[in-house]
Amino acid sequence: MFNHLTTLADARLLITGGAGLIGAALASQARSLGAQVIVLDDLSAYDADTYAILGTTRGTPGLTVGDINDRPLIERLTGGSDFVIHAAAYSTVAGCVRNPDAAFAANVAGTYEVLRAAAHARNVQRLVYISSAQVYGHGVAGPDEVQVFTEDQPTNPLNPYAGAKLWGETHTRHLLEAAGVDYTIVRPFSVYGERQIPKPAPGPGWWPSSACTPASVKNCRSTTAGARSATSSTLTTPPTPSSPL
Ligand SMILES: NC(=O)c1ccc[n+]([C@@H]2O[C@H](COP(=O)([O-])OP(=O)(O)OC[C@H]3O[C@@H](n4cnc5c(N)ncnc54)[C@H](O)[C@@H]3O)[C@@H](O)[C@H]2O)c1
Helix, strand or coil, X not given: CCCHHHHHCCCEEEEECCCXXXXXXXXXXXXXXXXXXXXXXXXXXXXXXXXXXXXXXXXXXXXXXXXXXXXXXXXXXXXXXXXXXXXXXXCCHHHHHHCHHHHHHHHHHHHHHHHHHHHHCCCCCEEEEECCHHHHCCCEXXXXXXXXXXCCCCCCCCXXXXXXXXXXXXXXXXXXXXXXXXXXEECCCCCCCCCCCCCCCCXXXXXXXXXXXXXXXXXXXXXXXXXXCHHXXXXXXXXXXXXXX
């Protein structure tokens, strides 16, 4: 059976955010398939110990510590790549709500820089943009009150993280189609697995205190941590304008 992944053997693969949970797993898999993996990550999401658990230290071969908004840098790295996986993001829903400047810088402006560079580089054959199931909002009510999510249903982003992801999808189409670069957009739901470490919980005042009764405080803490963690973000209730942010 033809295995598309054999295409990666000896290919130069740039993974933005390649030190994070998903990017590191993809990098590991791609290396095992013989790809020459280049990771661009600013190492902003975790402390050094957590990155080490995920498989990255500052001495990791192929790692460039830098920002996707650094235009000369992203141009140089895409210029030496056959494929690009764009996984870098400020990847927490709650964080993006609390800090929309950072969300815009990483998830909109930074994504633009990656797309722009991939479109201009003559060598990039395909870019994979990691969006999010957050673009669906709450989904559609199905039988038995179970929410249903299908690829062709209308999108309904309910927070700055989701809005930025949808913006990234649209501009992946616009910029890469115009440039003749193939692309794939994926919308993961909650991703979890080996080596995962919860991100730090946000500071006080984020979650409505009325939701945290003594009986439910353990649940509240995990929910709050989940709101901070992209790996649980699709399961948390998006904040409403009245939430104490
Ligand atoms: N984990 C999930 O459940 C999930 C679900 C849906 C979508 N996603 C998306 O998948 C991608 C990877 O998610 P993850 O869980 O691995 O997140 P993660 O936070 O573990 O990894 C993202 C990496 O991007 C890096 N980064 C952030 N801003 C950067 C910048 N400006 N320049 C360079 N690097 C930067 C961070 O330092 C981090 O190492 C993200 O785009 C995220 O939004 C994740």
